[in-house]
Amino acid sequence: MLIEFFSNTPPILQALYATLFTWFVTALGAGIVFFFKEVERRLLDSMLGFAAGVMIAASFWSLLAPAIEISETQGIPGWLPAVVGFLMGGVFLRLVDKILPHLHPALKNGHPEGIKTNWQRSILLVLAVTLHNIPEGLAVGVAFGAVASGIPSASLAGAIALAIGIGIQNFPEGAAVSVPLRREGLSVGKCFLYGQASGIVEPIAGVIGAAAVLIMRPILPYALAFAAGAMIFVVGEELIPEANSEGNSDLATAGLMIGFAVMMFLDVALG
Template identity: 80%
Template sequence: MIIDFLSGQSPIMQALFATLFTWFVTALGAGIVFFFNNVDRRILDSMLGFASGVMIAASFWSLLAPAIETAENQGVPGWIPAVVGFLLGGIFLRLVDAVLPHLHPALANSEPEGIKTKWQRSVLLVLAVTLHNFPEGLAVGVAFGAVASNIPSASLAGAVALAVGIGLQNFPEGAAVSIPLKREGLSSKKSFMYGQFSGAVEPVAGVLGAAAVYYMRPILPYALAFAAGAMIFVVGEELIPEANSEGNSHLATTGLMLGFAVMMFLDVSLG
C-alpha cells in the first residue's frame, strides 16, 4: 500500500514523505521525556549500538553498492566514485563538525566543540544531533533519486527499507537529546520540542539529495558514496564512542550486530 502510494509520486516527493516519517520517529523518541526523567544507560547504549549497525549496513547495501554499479554502467571504474565520494562525505562532516558549535549528549559536562559561542547549552546539545541527522536525510533522498535513474540494484522498496531503517535508529537519537535537555533543567515540553526539532533537518536534506541526483544524474554515484561516507563518519565519531562511554561495550556491540542484521534483511529482502 505504501509502495503503491509512493510509486505515483516524483522522487522529490517520495524523499519528502520518507524523511517526514524519519522525523516523526525522532519525535517519538524525544517523547520519552514525558514519561521518564532518565533512561537506563544499558538500554540506551544498546539502542545506540543498534543505530550504528543500521547505519553501517545502510551505507553499503543502500548506498555504496548502488554507487559502484551506477559508475560501472556509466563506463567509469566503480571504485573511483565510491572512494572519492565516501572520503568527501567524511571530510565534509569533519569540517562542519569543526566549525558548527555543538555539545555531544554523552559529553554534556565537557567543553563545547566548534567555534566559540555564548549560545545556551541546550541549543548546543540540539545542534550536535541535528548535525548528525543531516547525512541520514541525505542518504534517504539520494536513495529515492537513484530509483528514478533505473539502476537495477536501486528499487523503490529498497529506498523505503532504508527510510524504515533510518527511522528505527532515529528513536534512540530523539531520546538521547531530549533526556539530557531535561537534566539541564528544561521542562518536559521544551525538551521534547528541542529533541524532535533535531530531526527537522532530515526532510530538508532528503529533498536536496533527491533533487540533486534527479536533475544531475552524472553525480549520482558520487552522491551515493558521499552519503555513505557522511553516515560512517557519524557512526565512528559519535554513536560508537557514546555507546561505549559507560562501559556497556558488550551490549553496544550486540546492538550493533542486531542493527546491521535488521538493515541487511530489510534491504536485501525488500530491495
C-alpha cells in the same frame, strides 16, 4: 500498498514523505521524556550501538554497493566514485563538525565542540544530533532520486527500506536529546520540542539530495558514496565513542550487531 502509494508520487515528494517519516520517529523518541526523566545508561548505550549498526549496514547495502554497480554501467571503474565520494562525505562532515557549535548529549562531562559560542547548552545538544541527521536525510533523498533516474540497481522497495531503517534508529537519537535536557531542568514541553527539532534537517537534506540527483544524474554514484562516507564519519566520530564511554561496550556491541542485522534484512530481503 506502501509501494503503490510511493510509485504514484513524484520523486521529490517521495523523498519528502520518507524523510518526514524519519523526522516523526525522531519525535516519537523525544516523546519518551513525557514518561521518563531518565533513561538507564545501559539501555541508552545499547540504543546508540543499534543506531550505529543500522548506519553501517545502510552505508554499504543501500549506498556504496549501488554506487559501485551504477559506476560500472556508466563505464567508470567501480571503485573510483565509491572511494572519492566516500572520502568527500567524511571530509564534509569533519568540516561541519569543526565549525558547527555542538555538545554530544551522551557524554556527561563533554566539552562543546566547533566554533566557540555563548549559545545555551540546550541548543548545543540539539545541534549535535542535528549533525547526525544531515547525512541520514541526504541518504534517503539520494536513494529515491536514484530510483527516479531509472537506475536498474535502485529499487523503490530498497529506498523505502532505507527510510524505515533510518527511521528506526532515529528513535534513540530523539531520546538522546530530550532526556539529557530534562536532567538539566528544562520543562517537559521544551525537552520534547528540542528533541524533535533535531530531526527537522532530514526532510530538508532529503529533498536536496533527490533534487541534486535528478538534475545532475552523472553525480549519482558520487552522491551515494558521499552519503555513506558522511554516515560512517558520524558512527566512528560520535556514536561508537559515546556508546562505549560509560563502560557498556558489550551491550553497545550487541546493539550494533542487531542494528546491522535489522538494516541488512530490510535492504536485502525487502529491497
